[in-house]
Structures are given as C-alpha cells and as structure tokens.
Amino acid sequence: MPLSEFALIERYFRTCGAQRADVRLGVGDDAALLAMPAGCDLVAATDTLVAGVHFPMASPPASIGHRALAVNLSDLAAMGARPAWALLALTLPQADEAWLGEFAAGFDALARAHAVALVGGDTTRGPLCVTVQLLGHVPGGSALTRGGGRPGDVLFVSGTPGDAGAGLALEQGRLEAPPEARAYLRERFLLPTPRMALGQRLREHASACIDVSDGLLADAGKLAAASHTGAELVFGDVPVSEPLLAALGEERARELALTAGDDYELCFAVPADNVARLHAELPPQQWRYARIGVLRAAAGAVVVRGGTVMEFSHCGYEHFT
Numbered sequence: 001m002p003l004s005e006f007a008l009i010e011r012y013f014r015t016c017g018a019q020r021a022d023v024r025l026g027v028g029d030d031a032a033l034l035a036m037p038a039g040c041d042l043v044a045a046t047d048t049l050v051a052g053v054h055f056p057m058a059s060p061p062a063s064i065g066h067r068a069l070a071v072n073l074s075d076l077a078a079m080g081a082r083p084a085w086a087l088l089a090l091t092l093p094q095a096d097e098a099w100l101g102e103f104a105a106g107f108d109a110l111a112r113a114h115a116v117a118l119v120g121g122d123t124t125r126g127p128l129c130v131t132v133q134l135l136g137h138v139p140g141g142s143a144l145t146r147g148g149g150r151p152g153d154v155l156f157v158s159g160t161p162g163d164a165g166a167g168l169a170l171e172q173g174r175l176e177a178p179p180e181a182r183a184y185l186r187e188r189f190l191l192p193t194p195r196m197a198l199g200q201r202l203r204e205h206a207s208a209c210i211d212v213s214d215g216l217l218a219d220a221g222k223l224a225a226a227s228h229t230g231a232e233l234v235f236g237d238v239p240v241s242e243p244l245l246a247a248l249g250e251e252r253a254r255e256l257a258l259t260a261g262d263d264y265e266l267c268f269a270v271p272a273d274n275v276a277r278l279h280a281e282l283p284p285q286q287w288r289y290a291r292i293g294v295l296r297a298a299a300g301a302v303v304v305r306g307g308t309v310m311e312f313s314h315c316g317y318e319h320f321t
C-alpha cells in the first residue's frame with residue numbers, strides 16, 4: 001500500500017536534523033514557532049534543486065538531500081551567519097521508500113553536522129524538485145554582504161574551485177579521469193562542503209563576501225558589481241586541486257576553476273591593510289583559502305595573465321541563456 005503523505009512525513013521528516021531548544025514547535029503543526037536570540041538579525045535563504053537541471057536524474061538520493069541543504073548553508077556562510085532552522089518543500093513523482101530513506105539520511109547527516117533543525121515543509125506529487133528554506137542569525141548589524149568592497153581590497157577564494165564542475169562532467173560522461181581523481185572530483189560535486197566556520201570568522205575580516213555557485217569569475221564579478229568596483233583575477237593564482245590537474249592539465253583546470261559552477265566555496269574581499277591580520281588569525285593553509293586578485297575602480301571582472309587580459313567564451317553557468 002502506498003505511503004500516505006502523513007505517514008511519509010512522520011517516518012522520514014519528523015525527527016530529521018538536529019534537536020534544538022529554540023524550536024518551540026517543529027514539524028506537525030500549521031507552522032513552526034522559533035525563538036530568535038535577542039539582538040540578532042534573522043538571515044533567510046532559499047534555493048531549489050530541479051531534477052535534470054541542478055542534478056542528474058539518477059543522482060544518489062543521499063547526495064540530493066545533502067546538496068539541497070548544502071547550497072542554502074553556503075548562502076548563510078557567505079553572510080557570516082549561523083544556521084538554525086530549515087523548511088523542506090519536496091515534490092516527488094512517487095513515494096519510493098528506499099529513495100526517501102536515503103534522501104532523508106543525506107539531509108539529516110549534514111543538518112546534524114551544522115546543528116540545523118528541520119522544522120517544517122511541504123510534500124507534494126509531481127516532477128522531482130527539492131526546495132529548502134534555511135533560517136539563521138547573526139549579531140545585529142554584523143552580517144557580511146556582497147556590497148562592502150572597495151578598490152584595492154584583496155580578493156580570496158576558499159578551497160579549490162572547478163572540482164565540482166569536473167565531478168558533474170564525470171557524472172554526465174563528458175570527462176575522463178584517472179580513478180583516484182575520479183572518486184575525489186565526483187564527491188566534490190555530490191557532497192559539497194559549505195564553509196560555515198570560515199564565513200562566521202570572516203565577519204571580523206572581510207569587507208564583502210559571496211558564495212561561489214555559478215562560477216568563480218561570474219560570482220567575483222557579482223561581488224565587485226555590488227561593491228561598485230571591478231575585479232581583476234590573476235590566472236596563475238587561481239587555486240586548483242591535484243586531482244583536477246591530473247584530470248585536465250593546468251590550463252584547462254584553471255579555466256574550469258574560473259567558469260564551472262557548483263563549488264559552494266566563499267569568495268571574499270579584505271582591505272589590503274587587514275590582510276596581515278587575516279593571515280595571522282586564519283592561517284591560509286589551515287583555513288584553506290588563497291589570494292586570487294584585487295578589486296579595482298574600473299567596472300567588470302577580468303582575468304589577467306602575464307600582463308594581458310584573457311578572453312573567456314562564457315564566465316559561468318547562467319539559466320535561460
């Protein structure tokens with residue numbers, strides 16, 4: 001007998017994620033009741049993953065659960081926020097229990113790792129589509145934004161962008177790679193790591209921050225535009241992982257690092273005078289970030305190499321183009 005909507009919610013979602021004392025009422029009533037800490041600003045984000053658009057149809061269900069939360073965690077990381085509560089709107093073609101069990105486990109593991117409670121949602125029938133809304137907070141007035149950068153600020157990126165893009169290409173059979181590189185790159189797409197601790201620490205250091213979801217060059221350009229500046233990235237400074245180098249070689253690895261999506265790393269600006277303190281308090285090797293360029297007065301985002309500006313046929317993935 002097919003699972004009723006009520007039974008499905010009870011079985012898979014009532015006790016999903018962390019338990020939190022600030023949840024007055026969670027899953028089961030008409031809406032959740034949440035206690036905000038005094039003096040904090042509420043930070044809210046939502047992102048939708050559509051099967052066949054944001055992930056291949058046959059993706060492992062645990063990866064879909066993980067990514068649906070991870071992409072929203074990454075948005076809160078970019079604001080310097082602490083995540084707390086999630087809502088999950090799930091559209092399913094059918095109530096497949098094996099699929100639901102793995103999906104919920106993927107969501108649950110990441111939610112617990114970041115102390116996020118699942119406090120509500122909606123369950124409907126239709127083509128597979130997952131929307132998560134994530135709520136969190138920052139001390140009042142202290143959130144990072146895309147808009148605080150100034151010309152001369154130094155630009156950084158966390159992690160090694162391009163890995164997830166290569167992982168997706170591997171999933172789709174568009175790329176070949178040696179076996180160890182393959183496993184690593186695939187995992188960077190299937191299980192991205194939102195940089196929550198870095199984002200929260202950057203409130204003390206960064207003038208502006210964005211999470212890299214549509215490609216480093218495109219997203220650095222968005223940060224620059226919101227800051228009324230431009231961005232100049234140095235091709236040879238873009239950090240790339242050993243597996244990406246093994247799969248693509250240096251030239252194509254850096255190109256992919258600049259243009260591929262799905263990284264969920266942080267790109268941030270730091271005033272030049274504060275960089276020494278940043279490096280002292282958050283050592284780059286330990287916190288895994290690298291300098292990639294600067295903000296400049298002239299608008300636009302460019303990549304330079306040996307003093308000349310490089311042309312890119314596309315700078316990141318855009319919907320509807």
Ligand code: ADP
Pocket residue numbers: 009013014026027028029030031088089090118119120121122123
């Ligand atoms: P209503 O008709 O009042 O919207 P629902 O039957 O849709 O109520 O949902 C019942 C309860 O289950 C609500 O608390 C809702 O937030 C929660 N819920 C529904 N679907 C999900 C889901 N996929 N994940 C978590 N909570 C859910």
Ligand code: MG
Pocket residue numbers: 121122123
């Ligand atoms: Mg409802």
